[in-house]
Amino acid sequence: MASATVGARLWLLIEYAGPWPSHLESLQLPDKIAELVRRALDRGIRPQLIRRPGRRTRTQVEDLHVLVAYAASQEPWMARGVVAGPDDLDLDALVAGVVPESCILEDEPVFLVCTHAKRNACCARIGLPLARSLAESLPDRVWETSHVGGDRYAANLVCLPHGIFYGSMSQAAALAAANAYRSGEVILDRLRGRAGIPEPLQAAEHFARAHTGECSVGAVAVESSRSDGDVTEAIVRCGDVRIQVVVEPSAFTPPCGTACAETITTYRLVSLDRLTPVQYTTPALA
Template identity: 40%
Template sequence: VARALGESVLGSAPETCDAWLLIEHPGPWPAYGLPPGMPPETAEFLDRLPVHRVRPQFIRRPGARRPVPPHQVFVVFSGGARGGEPWTEQREVADLRELFTLDLAAVGQGVRPGWGAPHHEPVLLVCTHGKREPCCAQFGRPTVRALHAAYGDPVWETTHVGGDRYAANLVALPSGTYHGLVTEPVAAEVGAACLRGEVDLAHYRGRMGVPSAVQAAEWFARSHTGIVAVDAVRPLAHTAHPDGGATVDLDAGGRRLRVTVRTALSGCPRLTSCSQGSVTDPHEFVLDALTDLDEMPGRL
């Protein structure tokens, strides 16, 4: 439905986490809870992650399932609301109980724990979690196959990343940038932008951990300036509005912009999840004003 209606995806990346724990598991992945064969105490450990704004994900290679153990594990800090330089550590574990030695507080604060080796290559995640949301499998699997054929090792399937109505969803790490409605024909193009450290504005949802209105303001700033490099646009300050909008000051390639966005109903009530939920009229972000602060009268 989102695709047919041309629904805007901007400002829709999850806000609640700044870091990730990616755990290789070939599946099957249940809709909720642990996959088979994992230590029972893993559930308690994973339940602690959100307190530290760390998001757990299961991952697997597209196509043939690699037997485990050993499991590939990635610990990723994306910055998000905390800011700071994104980073990734990688470790191969023979026993998933090794996860319990990870300093979650350090990860959530953006401090490298030294738990794994530094990993300098991007990681691309595509949600294919069909037992959670059927549309993620329907649209995600062709997309992940196309990406894997084009780029190989950086590409992984993953569990639910949020926003199933925007399937296929592509997440680039360590930046934490989300792209939605990434269909098979455009997958290689969007993936190439991610691997270059850029965003594709036609599909860009936003950056994880950042308030949704700030994500939307960033999108409008990029659209105005044409800047697509991930790190070239960053929020400096924002004031939230009661309607869910915000006034946001951003650095856009060295220019200071002030962007004001508001929320508006889409005008088309519908299911906003492909398998559950109720009919609602989702809001979208609308640009109210964009000002170049460096060009305001009286500024030198």
């Protein structure tokens, strides 16, 4: 919970089946891709390399197949394009929330599974079979991707365009989360959070969902917040309810013996109060 990548509200996905460097910012990539990654980083856009599950061919880079996603509004979108080179993709349009001229809007979500072995072996060991399994159920919607953040949570699943992160996914859990997202909903189990907002606010959204049972992707958002030391107070819109949520950090050490299992910060619920009365029926137990 509350561990989705904070600085990821704009996304650039570049299809590349060749070898991935451990860090994209090193720009150890074919010239066209390296330049596109550099331009994205300069504009605060999150670049990711992607490839179809199971493919490891080393092909010469000609046209660039890209996906862009904009999650900085209440109505996120994503678009697909094929460009000859970096100059043909208007990343400034993406920053402005406008679909680049070289791209066409997508009407289906995309699912990313981190399989970046050079960054962390666990991501490949656990992520590769999950990506292949998920792709069998959702052909053409699933991609392997480079590092998304949170190696300790492998296997990681990202649902775009909203930037919903899940971690520690099994094949069954990933399929359930993907199907829920396709229906416009989230599942709280293994939900890491929504990318692009500070971690305390991700935690506030999570606690608001858990309290109300609200599963709709777009129905929950932080409207305002303030911090006093380590304590964060947020006003969360949850459907037609406004909820005051107060959280504070809490240390946690995962029960894992790998190098990626250092103590991490999660969040504890201090208080939660509804600000407007509303009739609510507690969901029946499964």
